[in-house]
Amino acid sequence: MRHKDHAREALDGCGFYADIGIDILVEKALLGIDSYGFLRMHDLLQEKGQEVVRRESPDEPGRRNRLWNRKEVNYVLCQNTGTETIEGIMVDVEYLGVVHVNSKSFSKMNKLRYLKLMGVDLSNGLEYLPNSLRILEWSEFSLKSFPSSFYPEHEHLRELSMCHSDLEYLWREVKPLHNLKRIDLRYSLSLVKTPDFRSIPFLEHLILEGCERLHEWIGFALCVVFAVPEHQLYGSEEDLDNFLCKLSINGEVGTPSVNYALESLLPAMSNHLWLCYLPPHECYFYFWCEDIYSNIEASFGFIGSTMEVIECGFHLVYEEDFEVLVEQT
Numbered sequence: 001m002r003h004k005d006h007a008r009e010a011l012d013g014c015g016f017y018a019d020i021g022i023d024i025l026v027e028k029a030l031l032g033i034d035s036y037g038f039l040r041m042h043d044l045l046q047e048k049g050q051e052v053v054r055r056e057s058p059d060e061p062g063r064r065n066r067l068w069n070r071k072e073v074n075y076v077l078c079q080n081t082g083t084e085t086i087e088g089i090m091v092d093v094e095y096l097g098v099v100h101v102n103s104k105s106f107s108k109m110n111k112l113r114y115l116k117l118m119g120v121d122l123s124n125g126l127e128y129l130p131n132s133l134r135i136l137e138w139s140e141f142s143l144k145s146f147p148s149s150f151y152p153e154h155e156h157l158r159e160l161s162m163c164h165s166d167l168e169y170l171w172r173e174v175k176p177l178h179n180l181k182r183i184d185l186r187y188s189l190s191l192v193k194t195p196d197f198r199s200i201p202f203l204e205h206l207i208l209e210g211c212e213r214l215h216e217w218i219g220f221a222l223c224v225v226f227a228v229p230e231h232q233l234y235g236s237e238e239d240l241d242n243f244l245c246k247l248s249i250n251g252e253v254g255t256p257s258v259n260y261a262l263e264s265l266l267p268a269m270s271n272h273l274w275l276c277y278l279p280p281h282e283c284y285f286y287f288w289c290e291d292i293y294s295n296i297e298a299s300f301g302f303i304g305s306t307m308e309v310i311e312c313g314f315h316l317v318y319e320e321d322f323e324v325l326v327e328q329t
Contacts, residue, residue: 005037062086070099073117077105088114103127113156134158141165144190145172155179162188169193178202186210197315218317220247222276224300225311246299247278271310277317 022039025031032040050068057063061072062081066088073091076082078100086109091099100121105128106112112130118139126143129136129150134157141162157177160170161184168190176199183203185191187210194214197203208214222245300312 056085066090074099077101080105080107082106082109084108084110087111090114090116091118101126106130132156137161138165139163141167144168146170151175152177158182160184164188166190170195174199181205183207189213193318194316197313201313218319220278220298221315221317222274222278222298222300223311223313223315224274224309226272226274226302227308227310228272229307244301244303245276248297 022031026033030041030045034040053064053066056065060081061067061069062076062083063085065085067073067076067086068090070091073089076086080102082105089112098119098121099117101124103124103126105126107128109130111132113132113134115130115133115135116137120138120140120142122142126147127149129147131150131152133152136157136159138161142165144166145168152175155178157180159182160180161182163184163186165185165188167185167188169192174196178201180200181202182205183195183200184205184207185194186207189210189212191208191211192213194206194208224245298312298314300309302309
């Protein structure tokens with residue numbers, strides 16, 4: 001069961017037209033949305049759809065488009081009988097039991113777009129993950145890193161959820177992931193390094209709750225490119241708007257937010273680049289004291305309507321970032 005907004009993101013990430021499809025199914029009473037916004041489908045309809053998929057290959061599940069039955073998933077992954085026909089694998093967490101994976105289980109699944117697993121035995125290691133993946137949800141992933149060959153195509157991967165994993169890092173080198181919008185690493189107790197967010201420009205959700213070894217944060221680097229209307233390029237200080245950046249952790253907005261008067265930037269030119277380092281003690285968050293950072297958001301704008309933000313972003317600053325800077329200067 002998924003929230004409708006999360007379902008839309010997932011479907012869009014897999015190349016489907018989610019808004020149109022969901023609306024049509026709701027209109028035909030084939031899909032319902034409860035008062036909390038979660039999608040619901042009658043069991044009989046689910047079974048009918050599953051039966052259609054089974055008929056694709058009654059005796060060989062590795063030749064079907066989708067897999068969801070734990071026994072069949074276990075057979076395909078353990079015996080390495082998967083084929084390029086498979087586009088989605090999902091094992092619900094409510095079904096108990098361990099799925100055993102062959103180290104080369106995914107080597108033939110070159111069209112796999114959606115993978116959701118939990119409770120998987122990786123004692124034999126894992127040599128390959130498909131670079132075609134758009135959504136990867138793998139709870140309790142027991143390896144310290146992804147296979148070295150796993151290099152998601154930058155226009156494909158949209159969601160990465162590795163809760164309760166043993167990952168120490170995602171990738172050592174920078175990987176441009178231009179469509180990745182969600183990273184969920186909650187309670188990955190071995191995680192010591194987050195990815196370089198400069199290579200993930202459209203990231204919207206970052207969840208790091210319970211990642212206890214991520215203590216080397218020392219602040220935020222904020223970056224904004226803004227446009228200045230012609231009548232303000234060489235105007236007076238009174239003509240300029242105030243720049244406002246709001247930071248929030250776990251839904252709590254910092255007090256005060258960053259309110260930066262632009263008169264110090266005169267003369268401000270169009271496509272002006274604004275950079276700022278903000279240490280933790282300059283933002284007053286209850287959660288800084290508690291060491292709980294599950295969701296961090298930043299928004300940028302102006303008090304007034306004449307200035308325009310063209311691009312923006314923020315980056316978690318680590319101690320090693322300063323060490324590298326000192327070495328280079």
